Amino acid sequence: MKSAITISVCLLLIVVFGSFNLTLEKRVDNFTLRNVNGKNVSTQDYKDAKGFIVIFTCNHCPFAKLYTNRFNELNTKYSNLNVPLIAINSMDTLMYEEETFELMQLKAKKEKFNFPYLQDLTQAVGKLFEAQHTPMAFVIWKENNEWIIKYKGAVDDNGAHPKLANSYISKAVDELLNGKPVSNSETESFGCAIFYRK
Amino acid sequence: MNLMYKINKIMRNSLLILGLIILFNSNASAQSYNTLWIPDTLTGTNFNLTIKDTFAQIVNTGNQTITGGINNKFWGPTLFINQGQTVHMNVTNNLNDSTTIHWHGMHLPAVMDGGPHQVIPPGTLWQPYWNVTNKAGTYWYHPHLHEMTLEHVTKGIGGFIIVRDAEESALNLPRKYGVDDIPIVLTSRRYDANNQFVTQATTYGDYMLTNGTPDAAVSLPKQWVRLRILNAEIERGYNLGFSDNRTFYIISNDGGLLNAPVAVTRVKLMVGERIEILVNLSNDLVGTSLNLKAYNSGQTFGFPGGEPASAGQFGSLLNNVDFNVLHINVAATTANPVTSLPATLANNSYWTANDATVSRSITITNGNAGGPAFNFDNQSFQLNYINKTVNLNTIEKWTVTNNNIFGHTFHIHDVQFKIVDRNGNANGVGNYESGWKDVMYVPKGESVSFVAKFDDYADAIHPFMYHCHFSNHEDDGMMGQFVVTDINSVNEISKEEIPITLFPNPAHDKLFVEFKNQAQSAYYVSIKDFLGRTKLMLPQPYLKDGIDISSLSKGVYTISITEKGSKQVVTKTFIVN
Numbered sequence: 090m091k092s093a094i095t096i097s098v099c100l101l102l103i104v105v106f107g108s109f110n111l112t113l114e115k116r117v118d119n120f121t122l123r124n125v126n127g128k129n130v131s132t133q134d135y136k137d138a139k140g141f142i143v144i145f146t147c148n149h150c151p152f153a154k155l156y157t158n159r160f161n162e163l164n165t166k167y168s169n170l171n172v173p174l175i176a177i178n179s180m181d182t183l184m185y186e187e188e189t190f191e192l193m194q195l196k197a198k199k200e201k202f203n204f205p206y207l208q209d210l211t212q213a214v215g216k217l218f219e220a221q222h223t224p225m226a227f228v229i230w231k232e233n234n235e236w237i238i239k240y241k242g243a244v245d246d247n248g249a250h251p252k253l254a255n256s257y258i259s260k261a262v263d264e265l266l267n268g269k270p271v272s273n274s275e276t277e278s279f280g281c282a283i284f285y286r287k
Numbered sequence: 288m289n290l291m292y293k294i295n296k297i298m299r300n301s302l303l304i305l306g307l308i309i310l311f312n313s314n315a316s317a318q319s320y321n322t323l324w325i326p327d328t329l330t331g332t333n334f335n336l337t338i339k340d341t342f343a344q345i346v347n348t349g350n351q352t353i354t355g356g357i358n359n360k361f362w363g364p365t366l367f368i369n370q371g372q373t374v375h376m377n378v379t380n381n382l383n384d385s386t387t388i389h390w391h392g393m394h395l396p397a398v399m400d401g402g403p404h405q406v407i408p409p410g411t412l413w414q415p416y417w418n419v420t421n422k423a424g425t426y427w428y429h430p431h432l433h434e435m436t437l438e439h440v441t442k443g444i445g446g447f448i449i450v451r452d453a454e455e456s457a458l459n460l461p462r463k464y465g466v467d468d469i470p471i472v473l474t475s476r477r478y479d480a481n482n483q484f485v486t487q488a489t490t491y492g493d494y495m496l497t498n499g500t501p502d503a504a505v506s507l508p509k510q511w512v513r514l515r516i517l518n519a520e521i522e523r524g525y526n527l528g529f530s531d532n533r534t535f536y537i538i539s540n541d542g543g544l545l546n547a548p549v550a551v552t553r554v555k556l557m558v559g560e561r562i563e564i565l566v567n568l569s570n571d572l573v574g575t576s577l578n579l580k581a582y583n584s585g586q587t588f589g590f591p592g593g594e595p596a597s598a599g600q601f602g603s604l605l606n607n608v609d610f611n612v613l614h615i616n617v618a619a620t621t622a623n624p625v626t627s628l629p630a631t632l633a634n635n636s637y638w639t640a641n642d643a644t645v646s647r648s649i650t651i652t653n654g655n656a657g658g659p660a661f662n663f664d665n666q667s668f669q670l671n672y673i674n675k676t677v678n679l680n681t682i683e684k685w686t687v688t689n690n691n692i693f694g695h696t697f698h699i700h701d702v703q704f705k706i707v708d709r710n711g712n713a714n715g716v717g718n719y720e721s722g723w724k725d726v727m728y729v730p731k732g733e734s735v736s737f738v739a740k741f742d743d744y745a746d747a748i749h750p751f752m753y754h755c756h757f758s759n760h761e762d763d764g765m766m767g768q769f770v771v772t773d774i775n776s777v778n779e780i781s782k783e784e785i786p787i788t789l790f791p792n793p794a795h796d797k798l799f800v801e802f803k804n805q806a807q808s809a810y811y812v813s814i815k816d817f818l819g820r821t822k823l824m825l826p827q828p829y830l831k832d833g834i835d836i837s838s839l840s841k842g843v844y845t846i847s848i849t850e851k852g853s854k855q856v857v858t859k860t861f862i863v864n
Binding site: 149150151152183184185186187243246247248249276277279280281282284 | 339340341342344349350351353381383384408409410479480481483816818819820
C-alpha cells in the first residue's frame with residue numbers, strides 16, 4: 090500500500106513538474122515596442138543576441154525603483170556577452186497617469202538608464218510573457234531560431250540591500266552562457282501588480 | 288534532469304521555510320524584542336492621507352515584504368480629532384489599485400463613510416468631511432473595497448482615530464500619547480519563503496505583529512498607564528491578560544468611555560473591537576517586566592484562532608496556544624503621573640430594548656464546506672441591492688442569531704449601539720462590553736441583540752453597511768446594506784434641466800460652480816481628465832469657496848455634478864491653464 094502511494098506521488102510530481110516545464114520553457118515571438126528615445130526597438134534588431142534579459146518594470150512602484158542601478162549593471166555586463174537587457178513598462182496608462190510615455194522618458198533620463206525602456210501601450214507583450222508584477226524578470230534564449238523563456242521571477246532575493254542579494258538573473262544567464270540548463274528557473278515575483286485591461 | 292532541478296528547488300525552499308521557522312523560534316526562545324513602533328500623529332481639522340504601495344523589512348533577514356501604508360511603510364498616522372469640529376480628509380490613493388477608506392465607528396453621512404461604494408481609483412483625491420459627534424474614544428480607519436478588503440488590510444493599510452471631548456478631558460486619565468497612553472493594534476501574518484504576506488487560502492497569521500512590530504516590547508512608566516487596543520486581525524480573537532494575572536480595568540469600549548471602570552483579569556477582544564484599559568504599574572519595580580498575552584489555548588471550538596491545526600487554511604502556529612502580544616519593561620515614573628483610577632468615568636444614557644420601536648432579525652447562514660460562503664439570511668452581498676430601509680430617528684433593536692458552525696463579529700456602520708441581551712438574557716451581557724459598541728462578538732450558538740438610534744443623516748441613495756468584520760467573510764459576501772430615509776422629506780423627482788454656471792473657464796487654482804436655482808445644491812462632484820481618469824471625488828462639497836483644482840495639471844477636464852434633491856447629474860467641460 091505504502092509503495093503504491095509512493096509511486097502515485099512520484100507520478101503526480103512528474104506530471105506536475107512536466108507541466109511546469111512546458112509552461113516555463115514556452116516560446117515567445119519577436120516583439121517591437123517604442124523606446125523612450127522615440128524609436129522602435131525590436132528583438133530582431135539584435136542580430137548577435139544569444140538571449141535577452143527582459144525586465145517588466147514601471148515608473149511609480151517603490152519596490153521596482155530599488156533596481157535601477159542593478160539593471161544598468163546587468164546590462165553593462167551582459168550586453169557585452171550578447172545578452173542585452175530590455176526593460177518594458179506594461180502598466181495601464183489609462184489607470185495610472187504616472188506611467189505615461191512622457192514620464193517614462195523623464196525617468197530614463199533622470200536615472201541614466203543605459204538600456205532601452207519600452208512602452209507596452211497595448212499590454213500585448215506583458216500578456217505574452219504573462220508578467221505579473223513590477224519588477225519581474227525573464228531570461229529568453231535563442232534556440233533553433235526561436236526565443237525560449239529560460240527563467241522567470243524575481244531579479245534577486247533582496248530589494249533594498251543589493252550587496253546582500255543573490256542575483257537569480259546573473260546565475261541564470263551565466264549558466265546559459267556556459268551551456269548549462271538553468272538550475273533555478275522560476276522564482277516568486279512580487280512588487281506592484283500589473284493589471285491588464287480586458 | 289529537469290526533475291532533479293525541480294526537486295532541488297523544492298528542497299531548497301523547504302530548507303528556507305524551516306530556516307525561517309527556526310529563526311522565529313530562536314528569537315522567541317532568546318527573548319529578543321524589537322521596540323514597539325508608535326504611529327505618528329496628525330492633529331487639526333485637515334488631514335492629508337496618502338495611501339501607497341511600499342515595502343518594509345519586517346522579517347529580520349532576507350527580502351523586504353511588500354506592504355501598504357498611509358504616509359508610511361505599514362499602517363498609518365493616528366488622527367486626533369475633537370468632538371464638535373468639522374474634519375476634512377484629503378485621501379489620495381497612490382496604490383496600484385482602487386481602494387476605499389472607511390472611518391470605522393464614526394457617525395457621518397453615508398456618502399462620506401468610505402464603504403464599498405466610495406471607490407477611490409489610483410491617482411484620485413477623495414475629500415470627505417464631517418462634523419465630529421462621536422464621544423471620546425478609540426476609532427480607526429481601514430480599506431473597505433468589496434472583495435479586496437482582506438488583501439488591502441493584510442498589506443497594513445489602516446490607522447487609529449482618537450476622538451477627544453470635554454467629558455473625557457475633564458478626567459484624570461493618562462493621555463501622553465506614546466508615553467503613558469499607548470495605541471496597540473493587534474495583527475498577525477503568515478509569510479511565504481520570500482518573506483511576502485500570504486493572503487490566499489489563509490485565515491490566520493503565524494507570527495504576531497503588534498503595531499507592525501514583530502516580538503514587540505515597550506517601556507512604560509511606573510504609574511497608571513492606558514492602553515488603547517484594537518483587534519485589526521482577519522479572524523483571530525484575543526483573550527487578553529497579563530502574564531502575572533494582574534487585574535486591569537476596562538475604561539472604554541468601541542464608542543467611548545464606560546460609566547465606570549470594569550475590573551478584569553482577562554478580556555476577549557474580537558476582530559474590529561477596541562478597548563481602552565488602565566493598568567497600574569506603580570507597584571512594579573523599575574527594570575522589571577511583564578507581558579501582555581493572548582491566552583488563546585483551550586477555547587471552545589468556534590472561537591476564531593482556537594482551531595487545533597498549526598498549518599493550512601484554518602491553522603496557524605498561534606492557534607490554540609498562549610502567546611505574547613507585547614513585552615512591557617517598567618521604566619521610571621514620569622512627571623505628573625496619573626496615580627489613581629477614577630471611580631466613575633462617563634454619564635452615558637443607553638437605549639434599552641423597550642426604547643426600540645422596530646425589531647429586526649438577522650440569521651447567520653451557510654459557510655459549510657462545499658456550499659455557499661457565510662452570509663446573512665441566505666443572501667450574499669450585492670452592491671446594487673438595499674437589504675434594509677431604516678427611518679430616520681427611529682430606535683431599532685437588531686438581533687443577530689448564530690446557530691452556525693463558527694463565531695463571527697458583527698459590525699454596523701453609522702451608529703454606536705448598546706448590546707441589550709445575549710440569548711435573550713439581559714444579564715448575559717458582560718460588564719466588559721457594557722458601553723457604546725459598533726462591533727459585537729456573536730459566538731457560535733448565540734443570538735445577540737443591540738439597540739441603536741439612526742439619527743442625523745438620511746440618504747435614500749447611499750447605503751451604510753452591516754457585515755461580519757472578518758475581512759475574508761465580508762469579501763465573500765457576509766455583508767448587507769441599509770439606507771436611512773427621512774419620511775418627512777420631499778423627494779424631488781424632476782426631469783427639468785439643472786442650470787449651472789461654471790466659472791472661470793479656463794480656470795487655474797479654483798473652479799466655481801453656481802446653481803441658478805438657489806434651492807439646489809451639490810450631492811456629489813467628480814472631476815475626470817480627458818482620458819477619463821478620475822482626479823477628484825468630492826462628496827457634498829462646499830461650493831461657495833470654489834473647488835480647489837490646484838492639484839490638476841493643464842488640460843481639459845469634465846466635471847460631473849449630482850444635484851442633491853433630484854440626483855440628476857450635470858456634466859460640463861472646463862480647461863485648466
